[in-house]
Amino acid sequence: MKSLSIKNTAVSALYFIASMAILTGLWTLISIITKNEIPGPLSTWTIFKELASEPFYDRGPNDKGIGNQLFSSLSRVFSGFGLGSIIAIPMGLLMGSSKIGMRLLNPIVQILRPVSPLAWFPLGLLAFKAAEGATVFIIAITSLWPTLINTAFGVASIPQDHKNVGKAFGFSKWKYVVKIMLPYSIPHIITGLRLSIGVAWMVIVAGEMLSGGVGIGFFVWDSWNGLSLERILVAILIIGTVGLLLDKCFNALQTVFSWESK
Template identity: 80%
Template structure:
């Protein structure tokens, strides 16, 4: 962090303070944190409210994407027919930019808020889907034979053997997906406007407040780091150990 602050200060010196330094940014950041939840109208809300609206959209889009990705990944990983049917669709849709989905979201939902949730859903589900499919497909044959030897029903096989083995891979996919969702929300809110951390960045640019932009970047990065740490803990907690 000290190296990063040093580079930041050096950039400020080279640009002759056109890019605000850490001290100037911290001053503005402290003012923002002094009253983070004020609401003076549609285009004048505190950073706390902006962050809350973004987190709400991210979690909703992420949850919807996960509800699609995990069952589809289970199907792809456990069935050759499922893999042949779904894999071409995944490979075609996965590289599409979230910004390309936004007009379709507006057309379908007639509202920018729902369109933003839609692009988060459609772009964040792929890592979870792919990692789930990989985890399921890599299940050793011995594990499958155990289920057959004990006469497990399909449901018991899924809950006692398949999911416990694939769970670390699923959590890895979720960890990557939440990161993508958090990246996409900024771009989506810049397009949709209204409220949110992405809109806050764009509005700050229009107001020529680079200190606010840098403060928002620090907040976005910190929240992304917290997401990653949380899923890292979950990944270690649910790591598969064969007995």
């Protein structure tokens, strides 16, 4: 069993290396075709080493190391993601367990869900009087929908046999929620959270471009103003890598709570 696990890990690692080789090859080809107007991997790697040599320096409001920029963005992302989840999960439980709740709330969800984060930003500024609060607000309001929808779907798909067991044992509403509703819907909730954290991480870049200050989105915008495409590409790679790691963490959590893994 252990040897099989090692073999699967090695195969996954080889596929990942092959995938990165393809990406690097395409990147190099594009750089050659554009006559290095889009910097290639080598020049970008040089800039990355410079940024990584002192990632946490702080020389003022608009001059911080890439590490400070990244952790500032992650702080906003988890704040907005957490706030959105606190709203989404109870709403999803209500919509999934009640036909009245579904009929009342579903039209609101379908109207608000497609709205761009850029459209929410002015309202966030008006409500919180500060760019920091507005950024967290747009992350929360745009990332909560996948969690809400998946939670509602998970609760609505509870088999009737499970509900009958609760009735047979005379479960109170609270005991039904704790013993049947939540255990059955947790895999769906985690799937929603996995999708939501991806949305939150995408939205942070747009939010910080608008709000300025500090963060990986501001770093991209500041690099563009400084005409440093290498720094922009470094930021893109960092954004993608962090997004991959966040997805892997939630995928592992999803596997733990998956009914198929029991």
